[in-house]
Amino acid sequence: MKWIRVKKDLCTGCGTCEIVCSSGHVNIYNPAQARIRVFRDDENGISYPTVCTQCPAQLCIKKSQCPVEALALDSNGMVIIDQDRCKLHPECPPKFGEKEFCVAACPFEGIFIDLVEKVAIKCDLCSGDPACFRWCAPEALILSKRKE
Amino acid sequence: MKKAFKEFPRLNGWAGKFLKVDLTTGEMEAQPISMDDMTKCIGGSGLAGHVLYEEVLPEIKPLSPENIVIFSVGPLVGTLAPTSGRATLTSKSPMTGIFGDSSVGGTWGSRLKFAGWDYIIIKGQSPNPVYLWINDDKVEIRDASHLWGKDTWTTGRMIKSELGDPNISVACIGPAGENLSLAGCVIVDYARAWGRCSFGAVLGYKRLKAIAVRGTKGVKIAHKTEFEQYSRKMYERIGSDPIYEPFSRSGTIFWGEAYHIVGYESWGYYQTRNHSGRWSEGDKLGTGSFWNQVFEKCKACFNCPLHCGHYSKIKEGPYAGEKGGGPEYNAMVDFACYPLIPDPKFVVKCNNICNRLGLGVDEVGCAIAFAMTLYQKGIINKEDTGGLEITHGNEEVVLKLIEDICYRRGFGDILADGARKASEKLGSHTKKYAMHIKGLDLIGELRYPLGYLLGWCVSSRGVDYLRGAPILEPFGPPFITFEVKKEIGEKLWSSANALMDTHTNIDGKARAVSWIENLMAVTNACGVCTFVTFWGLSNGYQMEDMAYLLSTATGIDFSPETLWKIGERIVATEKSYNAREGIRRKDDYPPNLFFETPIEVGTPPKKVAHDRRLYDRMLTEYYEIRGYDPETAIPKQKKLKELGLEEVAEDLVKRGLVD
Numbered sequence: 001m002k003w004i005r006v007k008k009d010l011c012t013g014c015g016t017c018e019i020v021c022s023s024g025h026v027n028i029y030n031p032a033q034a035r036i037r038v039f040r041d042d043e044n045g046i047s048y049p050t051v052c053t054q055c056p057a058q059l060c061i062k063k064s065q066c067p068v069e070a071l072a073l074d075s076n077g078m079v080i081i082d083q084d085r086c087k088l089h090p091e092c093p094p095k096f097g098e099k100e101f102c103v104a105a106c107p108f109e110g111i112f113i114d115l116v117e118k119v120a121i122k123c124d125l126c127s128g129d130p131a132c133f134r135w136c137a138p139e140a141l142i143l144s145k146r147k148e
Numbered sequence: 149m150k151k152a153f154k155e156f157p158r159l160n161g162w163a164g165k166f167l168k169v170d171l172t173t174g175e176m177e178a179q180p181i182s183m184d185d186m187t188k189c190i191g192g193s194g195l196a197g198h199v200l201y202e203e204v205l206p207e208i209k210p211l212s213p214e215n216i217v218i219f220s221v222g223p224l225v226g227t228l229a230p231t232s233g234r235a236t237l238t239s240k241s242p243m244t245g246i247f248g249d250s251s252v253g254g255t256w257g258s259r260l261k262f263a264g265w266d267y268i269i270i271k272g273q274s275p276n277p278v279y280l281w282i283n284d285d286k287v288e289i290r291d292a293s294h295l296w297g298k299d300t301w302t303t304g305r306m307i308k309s310e311l312g313d314p315n316i317s318v319a320c321i322g323p324a325g326e327n328l329s330l331a332g333c334v335i336v337d338y339a340r341a342w343g344r345c346s347f348g349a350v351l352g353y354k355r356l357k358a359i360a361v362r363g364t365k366g367v368k369i370a371h372k373t374e375f376e377q378y379s380r381k382m383y384e385r386i387g388s389d390p391i392y393e394p395f396s397r398s399g400t401i402f403w404g405e406a407y408h409i410v411g412y413e414s415w416g417y418y419q420t421r422n423h424s425g426r427w428s429e430g431d432k433l434g435t436g437s438f439w440n441q442v443f444e445k446c447k448a449c450f451n452c453p454l455h456c457g458h459y460s461k462i463k464e465g466p467y468a469g470e471k472g473g474g475p476e477y478n479a480m481v482d483f484a485c486y487p488l489i490p491d492p493k494f495v496v497k498c499n500n501i502c503n504r505l506g507l508g509v510d511e512v513g514c515a516i517a518f519a520m521t522l523y524q525k526g527i528i529n530k531e532d533t534g535g536l537e538i539t540h541g542n543e544e545v546v547l548k549l550i551e552d553i554c555y556r557r558g559f560g561d562i563l564a565d566g567a568r569k570a571s572e573k574l575g576s577h578t579k580k581y582a583m584h585i586k587g588l589d590l591i592g593e594l595r596y597p598l599g600y601l602l603g604w605c606v607s608s609r610g611v612d613y614l615r616g617a618p619i620l621e622p623f624g625p626p627f628i629t630f631e632v633k634k635e636i637g638e639k640l641w642s643s644a645n646a647l648m649d650t651h652t653n654i655d656g657k658a659r660a661v662s663w664i665e666n667l668m669a670v671t672n673a674c675g676v677c678t679f680v681t682f683w684g685l686s687n688g689y690q691m692e693d694m695a696y697l698l699s700t701a702t703g704i705d706f707s708p709e710t711l712w713k714i715g716e717r718i719v720a721t722e723k724s725y726n727a728r729e730g731i732r733r734k735d736d737y738p739p740n741l742f743f744e745t746p747i748e749v750g751t752p753p754k755k756v757a758h759d760r761r762l763y764d765r766m767l768t769e770y771y772e773i774r775g776y777d778p779e780t781a782i783p784k785q786k787k788l789k790e791l792g793l794e795e796v797a798e799d800l801v802k803r804g805l806v807d
Contacts, residue, residue: 012448012455015255019228019451022366023376029227030262030366040255040315042338042473043301045445045459115364137387137396137453138446 001077001146002125003054004036004133010140013040013047017132017141024131025121032115035123036132039109049141051132052110052123054078056146060122064105067091070120071102081111081120088118150288153178155264160370161223161702162191163264167287169280171354172213172272174289181266187704188792191266192222193249194673194718196238199269200247201725201796210242210346211328211353213273219260219319219359220268222675226261226367226450228379229697230386231677233258233450235336241345243330243511243566244587244610247725248345251614251672253449253457254337256317262363270356279320279358281311284365292357297323299504300335307360320358321348322506324554328352329564331511331553335503339457339473340449343508344588345609346566370703378696382689383453386680389687391627392454395679396446398435399456400477403619405435432490433480441492447473454680460496467497475499475509481591482513487520488540498550505554514589515563516549518570521581528574534558585611586726586735594742595756597621597649599657602766603664605736608722614678616665620686621647628686636686654762658770666715670694673718691715716774717791720783723776724796727805733781736767782806 015038018031026033036051058079061071070085081102093100102120103111111122123130133141156165156178168177181191189195196218208214217239224232235257241248260268263284270280277292295303304318317337324332325348332348333341351357369375386392394402442462448455461471475483475495483498484490502509516538522528523538530537536545536559552560562570567582567589583590588610594601603617613619620628620636630648637646641663643656664683667690671681674694681689695708706714723731743763746755771778775787785806788797800806 009445012446012452012457014448014450014452014455015258016228016451016453019226023228023372027372028366028368030364032262032364033366042254043305045447045461045471045473047447116366135383137383138448138455 001054002128003144003146004051004123004125004130005053005142005144006049006051007140007142008048010138011038011048012138012140013038013042014137016135016137017049020131020135024126026114026117030116033117033121035112035121037109037112049132050109052079052106053108054123054125054146055108060102060106060111064102066101078124079122080124081122083117083119083121086119088113088120149174149176150286151176152286155285156180158264158368159702160368161227161698162186163261163266163367165264166266167268167282169268169270169287169289170272171270171274171278171289171356174274176287176289186223188714189718189721190222190670190673190698190706190714192220192225192234192673192675193236193238193251194222194669194714195267196220196236196249197247197718197721197725199267200238200240201721203269204240206728206730208240210240210245210350213271213354215240215350216269216271217347217350217354218267218269221257221261221266222673223702224697225675226258227369227701228376228451229674229676229701230379230383231449231452231454231680232675233452234672234675234677235260236672237334237342237347239345239347239350241347241588241609242349243346246586246608246610246729246731247722248347248609250333250342250344250347250609251678252319252334252336252340252342253452253677254317254340255450256319256336256340256361257675258450259317259361259363261367262365263361264363264365268359270354273353274355277355277357279307279360280356282359282361282363283311284363292355295320295357296326299323300506301338301504303358304338307358311360311362313362316360316362318358318360320506321351321356322504322554324348324506325350325352326357327554327556329507329554329556330566330569331507331515331564333506333508333511335506337473339503341503341508344510344612346508346511348506348508369701371700375697375700378693378700382693382697385687386453386685389685391623391685394435394627395456395684396454398438398443399446399458401433401435401438401475401480403477404430404433404480427485427488429488429490430485433484433492438492442496444471449677452677452680454677456679462493462496465493467493470497470500472496472500472503474503478591479509479513482509482517483546486513486517487542487546489543489546494543494546498546501547501550505551507550507554510589510591511566512550512553514567514583514591515553515570516546518567518582518589519549519559519563522574522578525581527578527581532559532574580740583739583741585738586731588612590739593747594738595747595758596651598651598654598758598762598766599646599660601738601742601758601763602657602770603661605738606661606665606767606770608719608726614683615668616661618647618660618664619684621660622649624649632686651756651758652762654766654769658766658773662770662773665719666712667691669715669718670711673714674698713791717793720774720788720791720793721796723781724783724788724793724800727780727782727800728803731781733767733771733779736781737763777806780805
């Protein structure tokens, strides 16, 4: 399976990946709706994106206690989120201020909340041609292939 | 004071609304933007210039509740157009007393747009320290008593922590602005700055410590497919530019090498010792030295493929462990070339202190350079300086003066007002060593290319290379060949000489400068970065590109011709503003030194200074091209009306400034 590998050292923190992602999925430039997000700590010169690694462990499904079972596998074996089911179930997140079940379950910080639609989202590899990878000028994003 | 504003209809490109804040009363108000205004001046810095003209009249002092500050972003900010992260701060500058604006990168501007605002107008003076918290449509004026006195890094950290979101972008002032030091600037994202024009002092006077922004609403555009295809084309054009590789690697520090290679002589461009010439140790300041000694990583502003910024860390020596964003070329000039300390580590040290205290590196560097000249020449002595030996190469004294300028202590109190005002206090015999144009301190050696000189001198905010100065003029092979420079000159300004770096032939120079000024005005109004326009890259954004992107983003047709007109309109508004403040032709001249005192350049070295008569002719030609009166430098009534600036024309007529 393909996956997006991040070379943290090369990230310049520009955030182009975020807006090209939200544009591809919801036709708007909005990091708060992106399926790849850049962590920035400008004081310490740190910036890197986190994104779903399409990991074989699939802890988001296995460990998360999603009350509506919104996470499932598609025909290629990739984890997808059924947004209609999700719609941030009233019991998710479990407590105010806590992380949502699936967000908390992912050790790679690859699941995010779309702050406009109030729904969990994750990378779907743009049908195999990820826009973030094509637009990453410092080449901090690498499109890799993992042996099954 | 807390308020949640309702949404106005969302527009394409623009967010659709602006915010008015009165700090005296705590009142806040949101209004829809006027499409008439936007089609007339695009938005961003273009719009802000018009607002300043209408609201801040000559009788209003820069440090007064009546002066306003305008934070603005253009319609391309937040979009996929490469480098779409610029935000402008506009106000009457306390340093110069005239039109002032400054542009910043980082993420702040994009966040303001994502929060749903095109611009913010702030007036008044708060009775106690406050900061503004913009969380999408919710705006709050919050107490900042606990932040007052804190440096910008601590302030940023504390605000993010109390608002509970590390992704908030914070623009804030440090102790410099609070103490009304005119070297005070506004720091964004810890290491970016609205550096020039002393806006730190303006915010300090208003007791506005910071503006924190969180935006989750995004920016929509009209014609996505066309817009993104063209953005991709620009992305590739920028990436394939011959200057891209060295510029993206070493940022503005590379400029020194570009000048170097063009043959200006070994690092002679570095305006050492307050512009008194050549320095044999400049080659210790090449990009290699910076990478070996301090640079850790490349950093970018929002959506910028050029990533010319850096994060630095000092690995050894007395300042080991010091780390922070930057430095840029200007900081290198200010803290290495001026004080003759050829050490990238010292540059990083000073740059960090300035960022933390909220000081503009140019304001500080130029003031110290001025003091060093006076001290070396024996014009001032230890009695004047409170015991400080302000000698070249003295690191300790530079570090001491930076702090004293910030806190207005001792001799630093005099330097905190900039070289012009300091020379007024120190006596008329010091005036000729105060290097400034229109009161803004000068960083930049102007004794080589003529177009470059003109661009710096006619800039509306005081001396500035980011308006009309053709930076490609002093560049040369291997980054740009002389053949290409001649071709560009021939094509754009009908003169093969226009970009050539002669200092004896003015042909094409004034045309190039006014052309670039118009392009820069539109660039800043749109909200993309000047560095990737034709100003900095031969493949960069031109007006046609801006027109296509602006039209497809907003859905409103902007032709290149319309944009040329808008550029002219923005420049004319700023110049009219200055005319109303008393700026005339005499203020568009460089310090006499550049005519009277030659310096050695080139290999073999020859002595060069500018010919005043030649400059006179070039300046007159510039005014004629612009439609300004060559005697007064004031835009003519006919020109203002032709540009649709009837109200400005009437105002200037009423004041007896134009016929």
